[in-house]
Amino acid sequence: MNQEQVSNLSTEPDVPPHRYTAALAGRIEQSWQDRWAEEGTFAAPNPVGDLSDGFAEHANATPKLFVMDMFPYPSGEGLHVGHPLGYIGTDVYSRYMRMLGHNVLRTMGFDAFGLPAEQFAVQTGQHPRVTTEQNIVTISRQLRRLGLDHDRRRAIATMDPDYYKWTQWIFKQIFSSFYDAAADRARPIEELVAELDAGNRTPAPGTNPYGVAWSELTVQQRNSVVDAHRLVYQNEAPVNWCPGLGTVLSNEEVTAEGRSERGNFPVFRRPLKQWKMRITAYAERLLADLDGLDWPESIKLMQRNWIGRSIGATISFPTDRGASIEVFTTRPDTLFGATYVVLAPEHPLVEELTIAEWPEGTTESWRGDRDQPPEAVAAYQRVSSRRSELERQTDQRVKSGVFLGSFATNPATGARIPVFIADYVLTGYGTGAIMAVPGQDERDWEFAEAYALPIVRTVAPPAGFEGKAYVGEGPAINSANDSLDLNGMGVAEAKAAMITWLVDSGHGRARTTYRLRDWLFSRQRYWGEPFPIVYPIDGPDVDRPIAVPDEALPVLLPDVEDYSPRTFADDDVTSEPEAPLARATDWLTVELDLGDGVRSYRRETNTMPNWAGSCWYELRYLDPHNETAFCDPAIEKYWMGPRHEGDPGGVDLYVGGAEHAVLHLLYARFWHKVLFDLGHVSSREPFRRLVNQGMLQAPAYTDARGMYVDASQVESRDGGFFYDDAPVRQEFGKIGKSLKNMITPDDMFADYGADTFRLYEMFTGPLDQSRPWDPKAVIGMLRLLQRMWRLVIDEQTGSVRVGDGPVDAASLPVLNRVIEGVREGMESLRFNIAIARITELVNHVTQSYADRPTPRALAEPLVLMIAPVAPHVAEELWSRLGHPESLARTDFPAADPRFLVDDTVRIAVQVNGKLRGSVAVPADADAVAMEAAARREPNVIAHLDGAEIRRVISVPGKLVNFVLG
RNA sequence: GCCCCCGUAGCCCAACGGCAGAGGCAGGCCCCUUAAAAGGGCCCCAGUGUGGGUUCGAAUCCCACCGGGGGCACCA
Known part of the structure; x- marks a missing residue:
């Protein structure tokens, strides 16, 4: 090992003095990075405002292009070689498009608030601001060393008060709006109040529990009615409480196993008063507008599934206790087969429908082993509240439930049918109650079998059908009463006929429901944006949430002595959330004059989730220093506005990982649509085109015990792998500390230079494809650059060896076909084929001009073509070829069609x-x-x-x- | 269980329904070298996961299965 290093060193003098080595590459790269920074090469002018210098000269008449990466969390580990894959891809594309004459905007910021940054700070015992700032410095250095074409004037970090001032401002906009279902858009809440006052509107269903008209309500009652309309509201409802993280979480942050997406801690459903955003008001638009987006189908599908629209009907089942049970079903055509009703255990009618004694003849199995229904019900509720989280993953799917003792009436048959609670019915979906149709539903069939309930088929299964529930297509049977006959109809026809009958008879109506729930927006953590909300300490509107005036923004995050969240044992169900900001005693109360004189207020102590900052950062990139608006409308329109009828507008290319499919990407779309409704942006969607970059997997090695060993110390010989002379097993996995296979860009810069690294990452496959990282294969790209360098520079003397002689007739078709192929690769983000074409040309020219000067007419297009991928060496060669200006805006070579045939x-x-x-x-x-x-x-x-x-x-x-x- | 993506040379990957190979790695030989290498040149290597179908013609389109990856999973 040591000997090898020594001998390597001793050979250094024999390398030709002007060969393109990693050391020379490093010098060239850093000097060009300095020059780009000094000259502001990648400054993209805005049409107006403080960044408009140069717009009239070189942007006005050219098309614009806004290219973006998903910005990183500044984690303490810095970047590994997997992170830059997308960044390099967007860099190549944006450099290429700039050479085609576009005014290209590209920059990078930091997603600096949130759990990752906070957890790192807690681990190291330092304030999150300190560690986050350090990490930003490290990652910024790594990004600069990559040679990315960022307009650094536009960099932002979500934790900067100048930034989160506007996050809070947008929160206020959402808070100050309601969804006008008739107009199908958000509108300012004052307009709602005015219309209610004028009598042009009545409160939305469910917002006025007082039983009297708006005009009869007290001021306090009116306030609560108005607050219930807001797009941000508080209510008490079952939420995801994660004791291990010490905070509540949104549905999107909880995995199918009932654990936290981050940290993998158990999550419990429990009722708590929390802030929510009314994303459900946008469910239909979020779904419909997916069609107009240039996104991977898989991501669209995941969003469609998450939104989960189902079309059906609600049906009202009268009960013998008075109250009616409203159920939701997507199969109203099967109503004649509904033989019992099931409520979710938490359903609000459970108490009322639970009678004191078991009715005569109640089957033993229906009683839950208790003497009276109330006991049985209480016991079942207790068990199921625990079971739903822990046993979901064991996947037993054993149906259980308890009879409430009361009966409902099937409105189609008039039959008296029993009412159960069972935890296979979910509280939050539909109405939290179902009509059970065992003949056409597998879950209902299982339950009916377990509890000996009647089964009536209302769709005829095909001949020879041997299954239990039949969920397929077929003619209706057993489905007629005095005023309705579905028999013989197909499913679709029967559905329509049933809905008509339900409406006419007053038993139900058509209804569409969504799986999507409102976004739980408050977190009991320190490191996030404070809410711009205060509560009066006394007075008639005591405890009513009130937004602070715009002039009071930003509401600064106070320093507290103990910023770590109060966390609990993972499984401590009884723990209560406790916001760290509640400890900031000086900050907690504030004297404000909100129009009715100076009064005392207490502040909201929850913070926003880390998704908040990333919901709108694309807009701040556009106009990062604006002090009077989050973004000038003219600037937004220029960069993101729709370009033609039907175009949603948005960022022209957005690249990032698929793991954000239903988190960031759904939340950001929601915020953008609110801003659109309120007239603040002209684009309907934030991201017109989305590409998911693939994941890099690096070799990792396990020893005989199955433990991971440091991959960098593993030797390959004799067809096997060895660590400390002991054989180890190779596998491929996610790059990181846990597999001990971390490779950093810094390693690559030192061993090969940034250009070689960039080439290698782009060469191994199309941008959107995952691939293994093969450390041994990088050398090929260095060889390519060395050959190209040698075509222009004499390795012995360092002089330019390019001549003005003519290009061989044989080389012209090669050159032009290569240009054609390179353009095709660049445009389709398949940089691997572009690089292969360039290699082809380099090899051709190397052979054809081994003993004579390379013609300038071949050398120059070659340098320009490789510039988007290997910009530093290209700039260096371009400069040595006699061009004083950067090639960043030089025309990209165009193929001469004459030589293509x-x-x-x-x-x-x-x-x-x-x-x-x-x-x-x-x-x-x-x-x-x-x-x-x-x-x-x-x-x-x-x-x-x-x-x-x-x-x-x-x-x-x-x-x-x-x-x- | 359901849905989506992917299977081409030892490896990573190319190939408008039209001659399976552009490029790289590894391997072999040669040149340059006291020597070696991350220098240069040449060479070797698959019939496209399996089975059907459509077609004059299929890696490419369709169906089924196998293998790998990802998503969803009592959503009524």
């Missing part, structure tokens, strides 16, 4: 689809001429000999195929 082409000749030869024909030869030429091919003649030719396929420029009879 050959005079003659070789076409394939097939007999019965099998290749039997090839012939050269003029490129413009027609089908007849091609066939004639093909018939002269000796091998073809042999295969045609004596056979009857049934048909001849002759495709000009492609092939001739003889089909024999």
Whole structure:
């Protein structure tokens, strides 16, 4: 090991003095990075405002392009080689588009608030601001060293007060709005109040529990009615409480196993008063507008599934206790088969429908082993509240439930049917109650079997059907009463007929429901944006949440002595959330004059989730220093506005990982639509085009005990892998500390230089494809750059060895085909094929001009073509070729169509689809001429000999195929 | 269990329904070298996961299955 290093060092002097080595690459790269910074090469001018310098000169008449990466969390570990994959991809694309003449905006910020930053700070015992700032410095250095074309004037960090002032301002906008269902958009809440006062509008269903009209309400009652309309509201409802993190979480942050997405701690459902955002008001638009987005189908599908629209009906089942149970079903056509009703255990009617004694003849199994229904119900509720989280993952799916003792009436059949609670019915979906139709629903069938309930088929299964519940298509049976006859109808027809009957008879109506729930927005953590909300300490509006005036923004995050969240044992169900900001005693109360004189207020102590800052950062990039608005409307319109009828607008290219499919990407779309409704932005969507970059997996090694060993110390020999001379097993996995296979960009800069690193990352496959990281393969890209360097620079003398001589006739078609291929690769984000084409040309020129100067007309396009991928070495060579200006805005080479068509082409000749030869024909030869030429091919003649030719396929420029009879 | 993506040379990857190979790594040989390498040149290597189908012709389109990856999972 040591010897090798020494001998390597001793050979250094033998390397030609001007060879393109990692050391030379490093010097070139850093000097160009300095120059780009000094000259502001990547400054993208805005149409107006403080960043508008140069707009009139070189942006006004050119198309614009806004390219963005998902910004990183400044984690303490810095970047590994997997992170830059997307950044390099967008860098190559944006540099290419800039050379095509676009005004390209590209920058980078930091998602600095939130759990990752906070947890790192807690681990290291330092204030999150301190560690986060340190991490930002480290990562910024790594990004700069990569040579990315960022306009650094536009960099932001979500933790900066200048930034989160506007996060709070947008929160206020959402808080100060309601969703006008008729207009299908958000509107300012004052307009709601005015319309209510004027009598043009009545409170939305469920917002006025007082039983009297708006005009009769007291001021306090009116306030609570208005607050219930807001797009941000507080209510008490079951939420995801995660004791291990010490905070509540949104549904999107909880995995299917009932654990926290971050940290993998158990999550419990429990009722708590929390802030929510009314994203459900946008469910339909979030769903419908997916169609107009240029996004991967898989991501659209995940969002569609998450939103989860189902079309059906609500049906009212009267009960013998008075109250009616409203159920939601997507199969109203099966109502005649509803033989019992099930409520979720937490359903509000459970208490009322639970009677004191079991009715005569109640089956033993319905009683839950208790003497009276109230006991049985209480016991079941207790068990299921625990079970729903812990046993979901064991996947037992054993149906259980308890009879309440009361009965409902099936409105179609008039039958008296029992009412159960069972935890296979979910509280939060639909109405939290179902009509059970065992004949057509597998879950209901299982329950009916377990509790000996009647089963009535209302859709005829096909002959020979041996299953239990039949959920497929078929004619309705057993489905008629005095005023309705569905028998014989197909499912769709029966649904429509049933809904009409339900509406006419007053038993129900058509209804669409969504799986999407309102976004739980408050967190009991320190490191986040404070809410711009205060509560009066006394007075008539005591405890009513009130937004602070815009002039009071930002509401600064106070320093507290103990910023770590109060966390609990993972499984401590009884723990209560406790916001760290409640400890900031000086900050907690504030004297304000909100229009009715100076009064005392207490502040909201929850903070926002870390998704808040990333909900709108694309807009702040556009106008990062604006002190009077989050973004100037003219600037937003220029960069993000729709370009044509039907275009949603938004960022032209957004690249990031697929793991944000339903978190960040859904939340950001929601906020953007609110801003659109309120007239603050002209684009309907934030991200017009989305690409998911693939994931890099690096080799990791386990020893005999199955423990990971440091991958950098593993040797490969004799067809095996060894660590400390002991054999180890190779596997591929996510890069990181846990697999001990961390490789950092810094390692690559030192060993190869940034340009080689960039080339390698782009070369291993299309941007959106995951691939393994092969440390040994990087060398190929360094060789490529060395060969290209050698075409321009003499390795011995360092002088330019490019001449003004003509280009060989043979090289012109190669050059032009390569240009064509490189452009195609750049445009389709398949940089691997662009690099392969460039390599082809480099190899060709290397061979053709081994002993004479490289023609300038070959060297220059070559340098320009590689510039988007390897910008530093390209700039260096361009400069040595005599161009004083940066090539960042030099025209990208264009293919001359004259050289793309050959005079003659070789076409394939097939007999019965099998290749039997090839012939050269003029490129413009027609089908007849091609066939004639093909018939002269000796091998073809042999295969045609004596056979009857049934048909001849002759495709000009492609092939001739003889089909024999 | 359901849905989506992917299977091409030892490895990473190319190939408008038209001659399976552009490029790189690894391997072999040669040159340059006292020597070696991350220098240069040449060479080797698959018939496209399996089975059907459509077609004059399929890696490409369709169906089924196998293998790998990802998502969803009592959503009525």
